[in-house]
Amino acid sequence: MSNNKNEKVLEIKDVHAKIGNKEILKGLSLDLEPGKVHAIMGPNGAGKSTLSKTIVGHYDVEMTGGDIIYKGKSIKDWEPEERALEGIFLSFQHPVEIPGVNNAYFLRTAVNAKRKHEGKEELNAAEFLREMKKYLELLGMKSDMISRSLNEGFSGGEKKRNEILQMMMLEPDVIILDEIDSGLDIDALRAVSEGINRMKDGKRSFLVITHYSRILDYIEPDYIHVLKDGKVIKTAGPELVAQLEEHGYDAIEE
Amino acid sequence: MRLTINNLKKKSKDEIAQMLGLTDDLPPSKEAALERLSTLGIPTKKSEEYRYFDVESLLDKSYEVHMHVPKEPKIGEKIVIENGIIIEVPKGMRVYYDQCDALDLTHYDPIYYLGHLLAPHVIKIDLDGDAEVELVHRYTHSGALLPYRIVLFNQENRHATVYETFETEEISDSLILYGYDMHIAKDSTLRLIKTQSMDENRYAMISSNRIKVNDHANALIKTFDLGGDQALQLFKVDLGTYSHIDAGHLLYLNHQAKRGTVSKINHIGEHSTSQQEAKNILDGNARGIFDALIKVEHSAKWTKAHQNSKAILLHEDAYMAAKPQLEIYIDELEASHGATTGQLDRKQIFYLQSRGISYVEARKMLVIAFANTLIETVKDTRHQERIQKAFEKAFYTGHKELKR
Ligand SMILES: Nc1ncnc2c1ncn2[C@@H]1O[C@H](COP(=O)(O)OP(=O)(O)O)[C@@H](O)[C@H]1O
Ligand SMILES: [Mg+2]
Numbered sequence: 001m002s003n004n005k006n007e008k009v010l011e012i013k014d015v016h017a018k019i020g021n022k023e024i025l026k027g028l029s030l031d032l033e034p035g036k037v038h039a040i041m042g043p044n045g046a047g048k049s050t051l052s053k054t055i056v057g058h059y060d061v062e063m064t065g066g067d068i069i070y071k072g073k074s075i076k077d078w079e080p081e082e083r084a085l086e087g088i089f090l091s092f093q094h095p096v097e098i099p100g101v102n103n104a105y106f107l108r109t110a111v112n113a114k115r116k117h118e119g120k121e122e123l124n125a126a127e128f129l130r131e132m133k134k135y136l137e138l139l140g141m142k143s144d145m146i147s148r149s150l151n152e153g154f155s156g157g158e159k160k161r162n163e164i165l166q167m168m169m170l171e172p173d174v175i176i177l178d179e180i181d182s183g184l185d186i187d188a189l190r191a192v193s194e195g196i197n198r199m200k201d202g203k204r205s206f207l208v209i210t211h212y213s214r215i216l217d218y219i220e221p222d223y224i225h226v227l228k229d230g231k232v233i234k235t236a237g238p239e240l241v242a243q244l245e246e247h248g249y250d251a252i253e254e
Numbered sequence: 255m256r257l258t259i260n261n262l263k264k265k266s267k268d269e270i271a272q273m274l275g276l277t278d279d280l281p282p283s284k285e286a287a288l289e290r291l292s293t294l295g296i297p298t299k300k301s302e303e304y305r306y307f308d309v310e311s312l313l314d315k316s317y318e319v320h321m322h323v324p325k326e327p328k329i330g331e332k333i334v335i336e337n338g339i340i341i342e343v344p345k346g347m348r349v350y351y352d353q354c355d356a357l358d359l360t361h362y363d364p365i366y367y368l369g370h371l372l373a374p375h376v377i378k379i380d381l382d383g384d385a386e387v388e389l390v391h392r393y394t395h396s397g398a399l400l401p402y403r404i405v406l407f408n409q410e411n412r413h414a415t416v417y418e419t420f421e422t423e424e425i426s427d428s429l430i431l432y433g434y435d436m437h438i439a440k441d442s443t444l445r446l447i448k449t450q451s452m453d454e455n456r457y458a459m460i461s462s463n464r465i466k467v468n469d470h471a472n473a474l475i476k477t478f479d480l481g482g483d484q485a486l487q488l489f490k491v492d493l494g495t496y497s498h499i500d501a502g503h504l505l506y507l508n509h510q511a512k513r514g515t516v517s518k519i520n521h522i523g524e525h526s527t528s529q530q531e532a533k534n535i536l537d538g539n540a541r542g543i544f545d546a547l548i549k550v551e552h553s554a555k556w557t558k559a560h561q562n563s564k565a566i567l568l569h570e571d572a573y574m575a576a577k578p579q580l581e582i583y584i585d586e587l588e589a590s591h592g593a594t595t596g597q598l599d600r601k602q603i604f605y606l607q608s609r610g611i612s613y614v615e616a617r618k619m620l621v622i623a624f625a626n627t628l629i630e631t632v633k634d635t636r637h638q639e640r641i642q643k644a645f646e647k648a649f650y651t652g653h654k655e656l657k658r
Contacts, residue, residue: 056608059600084610092608096601100623109619110609117610149623166609 009034009071009205010055010088010174016065017054024050026230027066032174037206039216041241042227043249048209049093051227052178055207056090057083070174085117089172091163093179098150103162104132106150111169135168138198140191156183164195175199176207181215193218213241226252257399259296259313259368267292274371283357287367294364303363303516306543306575307486312458317399317429322374324351332388333379337395338402340377344387348380354405356435358464362518363488366462369431372401376435379406381414381444392421393428393457401431406444413443417637420450428457433488436465438473438497445474447632451644454482454509461487469494469523475501476632478641480648482509486543488516493554495523501530504628506645507540507572508652514543514575521554528558533628534565535621536572537653544574549581550589557584561591566598566624568617568653621649 010032017025024047032038042048054061055068057080068076075083098106112122123131129146136145139161151159160180167175177196181189196206196219208219216238224240225232226249234240234252244252255275262270267288276284296313297304320337327340333349334342343349354376361367370376381387385408393400408414438444450459467473471494477487491499503515519528534542548559565574576593598620606616625645632638 059604079613080604080607081610081612081616084608090608092605096599096605098602098605098620098623100626101606101619106606106609106619109615110606110611113610113612113615170609 007033008069011069012051012055012066013069014066015054015063015068017050018062018064019050019060023064024230025054028227028231030225030232032205032207033222034205035200035202036222037200037208037219038223038225039208039210039221040225040227041210041213041244041249044211046227047230048227049178052090052176052207052209055083055176056080056088081113084170084172085114087173088176089167089170089174090176091160091167091178091180093182095151095159095163097152097154099152101150103148103150104129104146107132107166107169110166114170131169132165135165139165139195140187141165157185157188160184160192161188164192168195168199173203174205174207176209178209179211180208181210181212189215189218213245216241228252255319256316257319258316259399260310263296265292276371281353283354284371286357286359287370290359290361291364291367291371294362294367296368297364303488303545304486306512306514306541306545308484308512309460309486312429312460312484315427315429318397319372320395320398320400322402332390334390334392335377335402336392337398338373338400347385347387348378348382350378351375352378352405354403354435356405356437358435358466358490361462361464361490363462363490365431365460365488366433366464366490369401369403369433369462372399372431373403376403376405379404381406381408381412381416383409383412383414385414387414387416389416389418390421391418391432393425393430394423396425396427398428399431400428403433403435405435405437407437408439408442408444410439411441412439413445415445415447415634418446418448420452422453422456425456427455430457430459431462432459433462434464436463436473438465438467438471440468441470443472443474445476447476447478447637447641449478449641449644450480450485451648452481452483452485452511452513454511456483458483459485461485463487463489465489465491465499467491467493467497467499470496472497473499473501475499476628477502477515478504478629478644479513480506480644481652482507482511482540483513484511485513486516487514489518491517491519491528493519493521493523493526493528496525497523498527499529501528502628502631503530503532503544504625504645505532505534505536505542506625506648507535507542508537508648509540510538511540512543513540515546516543517546519546519548519559521548521550521557521559523553524555524557526554526557528560530561531628532563532576533624534563534574534576535568535624536565536574537568539569539571541572542574542576544593545577547579547581548589548591550584550587552583555584555586557587559587559589563593565593565595566621567595568598568621618649618653622646
């Protein structure tokens with residue numbers, strides 16, 4: 001590990017955050033390195049989802065202290081869409097259903113918003129559909145995902161695959177996956193992991209939030225961070241997974 | 255002739271007739287209309303059916319009553335009615351002036367009768383076979399009171415569709431009293447798809463309708479009311495045995511608009527069914543109205559009646575008056591009704607934002623999605639797209655951006 005500033009894409013510095021009146025993050029610090037897979041593990045209610053929401057600027061969360069530095073700039077006052085356009089992506093633990101918004105139309109709008117932001121030419125409907133079909137096939141998704149409403153009536157697995165589809169097409173630089181593995185059968189887990197692994201290009205960073213270690217068999221992490229009671233209490237290499245499995249979170253010393 | 259409708263208040267039949275310039279030897283239908291108008295009285299803000307609509311200020315203005323001068327219509331693609339005059343008719347279609355011979359004598363709306371009294375004749379449209387016709391209304395006069403009415407008949411066992419739109423020149427301060435007497439024949443279907451985009455301060459409209467759905471017939475009434483200004487559509491629907499009505503009303507209002515639907519659906523025949531759904535999107539200082547009664551008579555055993563209103567307020571000054579009501583005199587039925595008013599879903603907005611879509615654009619996508627759920631019930635894709643465009647035009651020009 002290096003302290004060189006240039007080797008951190010995202011720096012979470014002593015963040016305190018509240019939801020309602022309750023302080024959830026209590027001085028959390030964490031650095032993400034480019035090209036690396038960081039896994040966050042921790043018991044239920046530790047604040048893992050709150051951390052992901054804080055990074056993307058969710059309205060539930062009020063940051064009361066600390067800072068978040070992304071590519072050298074503080075983003076803590078940025079709008080959620082600015083964070084997304086600049087390359088931060090969150091795969092939600094519970095993606096919301098949006099009846100009446102066509103899935104393909106939505107994703108094309110998002111992709112083109114990002115392309116426009118980057119000064120690239122927007123994709124027309126035909127170009128976009130060709131791309132989308134490619135990824136649908138890769139993720140083992142049915143082609144009716146094009147015409148259905150966004151997440152409406154999707155099964156748990158379909159929702160997660162749809163999150164990964166968005167991730168792949170939006171080509172973000174920092175990818176946060178909140179419990180992407182929960183509720184997935186083995187086929188879905190394989191498809192989703194394959195999608196994630198394809199996105200590894202030596203520059204992109206991943207923050208894989210998980211309650212179980214199952215997904216880590218498929219996406220090999222570089223670092224394991226243990227989050228407990230609103231703080232990162234330990235950072236180690238992948239060998240920590242086995243230790244956690246054997247002894248649980250309570251055995252971890254701060 | 256100039257007329258201030260409020261001056262007809264508390265006047266006798268003879269006085270009303272005189273003030274409306276009606277001669278002594280009235281045809282029976284006008285005689286009956288006069289009787290009903292004087293019984294019901296000119297509406298005020300206390301009248302139940304006008305309680306959410308600012309009717310008094312409209313009726314208080316003095317208007318020049320528009321003189322109808324019929325001329326030979328040309329043959330065209332559509333039915334075009336300009337200032338109450340038929341100016342274009344599709345080849346072979348029967349659209350003509352006539353006396354009204356089937357007035358509803360139990361309508362609740364006095365303006366229904368006033369419209370019949372003021373209109374020198376009715377426009378009759380006989381829909382032959384499985385006709386599909388576009389009906390365009392056009393208004394070109396300012397400061398005018400324009401009364402005209404349509405009587406519509408279709409044929410048994412046939413399925414006809416009317417797509418209705420409204421156009422206007424740069425006029426102001428007119429009041430249109432309009433409406434249908436619709437007779438839907440046994441075993442037939444009649445679909446009326448109305449789209450009315452209105453700019454602020456052009457004309458106001460009270461459209462007062464009577465729909466008689468005969469035994470085993472289907473009525474499908476979809477209304478898309480968009481933009482600003484003041485307009486109220488009032489329906490009285492009578493349902494025969496095994497008849498059905500499917501009514502859907504989309505409102506997108508902005509500025510100071512006051513618009514909406516007042517309806518009474520009467521289940522008279524056994525096994526009659528009704529379904530009425532209102533989707534309301536209210537912007538700016540607009541007020542939306544959905545004041546709808548479903549009445550199930552003693553005679554209407556085994557009926558089904560479902561009614562629902564959903565409103566989204568886009569601005570803190572917008573308001574929805576939603577009053578779904580059921581009046582039921584029997585036990586053997588299936589009925590439900592409800593109304594909700596709320597804002598756009600924050601979770602949904604955030605989800606879209608988190609994918610790089612701006613807050614403003616995310617809200618627009620969700621509004622359009624909400625509207626689409628009703629627009630998509632128009633099965634003809636060309637008309638569906640036309641209505642979608644009309645909606646987006648009204649929305650993109652009239653939407654008052656709200657700061658976060
Ligand atoms: N919207 C919310 N309102 C109130 N409390 C919340 C909300 N979201 C999370 N919390 C609380 O914050 C704590 C951390 O939750 P969360 O970040 O979801 O934990 P994790 O993802 O690690 O299971 C929990 O005690 C939870 O009850
Ligand atoms: Mg969680």
